[in-house]
Amino acid sequence: MDGEHAELVRLLWGPHPKPARGPRPTLDLDRIARAGIEIADSEGLGEVSMQRVAARLGVTKMALYRYVPGKAELVALMVETAIGPCPPPEEGRSVGWREQLEQWARQLLTLFLEHSWVLAATVGPRVQGPGELSWLERAVSALDGTGLSGAERMDAAVLLVGHVRGITQQAHAAGGPAGNPEAQLGAILGDLMTSHGEQFPALTAAFASAVESDGQDQAWEFGLQRILDGLAALIDRRRVG
Template identity: 70%
Template sequence: MGSEQSEVVRLLWGPHPKPARGPRPTLSLDGIARAGIEIADGGEGLASVSMQRVAGLLDVTKMALYRYVPGKAELVALMVEGAIGEDPLPDRPTLGWRDQLDGWARQLAAVFHRHPWLLDATVGPRIRGPRELAWMEQALVALDGTGLTGAERMDAVVLLTGHVREVVQQARAAGPAGTPEAQLIVTLVELMREHGERYPTLTAALASATPHNGDDQALDFGLHRILDGLGLLIAHRSN
């Protein structure tokens, strides 16, 4: 394990010994993470986050901040852990596996919508914190007693997560009304009005799409189909 990974493990999982030297600690890791999240949410995502800006928001020097967090990579790991939240399904014991996974996926989508920079911060090999692993644990537990193997349950969670990420990513790329990305969609609709006879199926599909809840429709459709497929596999295993 490299030194950077070791620092991430220490910051996410502890222990957190107090500095042996220097002034008495005035910051907390949670507070530092919240400052980074505030900057990322209000700016240009992770690109707007720097040790200098976080230090300024906390009213400390950058050198003082380095006493707690060695660099931006470790800061981002703390931000992910802070933004992901806890208890995606507090009423899990009262639900069946399908409702559990449906609620889990929608909660994950809500987190990504609140903090779009998480899409960039949660790619590639990395160390995960206790809260993030607790989310995975809940999704896996939902499939207890279904007859699926551990590997299949892991694959199911990956499949659900990938669908949620793709839908939120597309919504982020489209942007709010009035942005260049949104205008491209408007332009496509206008082109189909003029040249629709060449693309009748595409024109009909665009006409039937609801403009204000396209991402919700995409989330619902894919989520239902994934759960339908899991249901068939579970039913097959029970026979």
């Protein structure tokens, strides 16, 4: 493990020894991460910097460097803190894999809508913290006993994450959590379908149906249920075989 990754692992997984030199520590990693999250939530990830976070905490940038080596490590801490540990399943209630994954996906969607900057901060190979990995653990473990291989269970989790990310990106582009991607799409293209519907008869009929649905989140719900349907079909085939 190279030095950069080793430092990230230490920050995300611990232990976190107190600085051996200098003034008595006045900060901790959680406070630092939450200060960065406040900036990212209100202004976007691009506005996060060591200087901005230090100013929000009332310390100098050099003081901040005693705890976090740089912005990359700061963003990694922010991601881990914002995502946090995956909520455990409800106690005292036994549910099947499908209900578990559906609840998990909805919880993940809520998290991404609340912290949409996490989308940009979680692209590509990177070191993940224990909180973030606990989400993957819960999704994979929900499929225990279904007959799917470990690789297939991992792929199922990744497929669901991809759907959550896609819907979050659409919602963010449509104006944030309050925006409805289906309604936005209809508003933009409705006039075009009215004027040029004869060129696009299938689209015209589809948009008319979407309007009749009164702006429900069809893309989210339809995609989620079809992914789960596909998994159910695969699990049934494995059990028959």
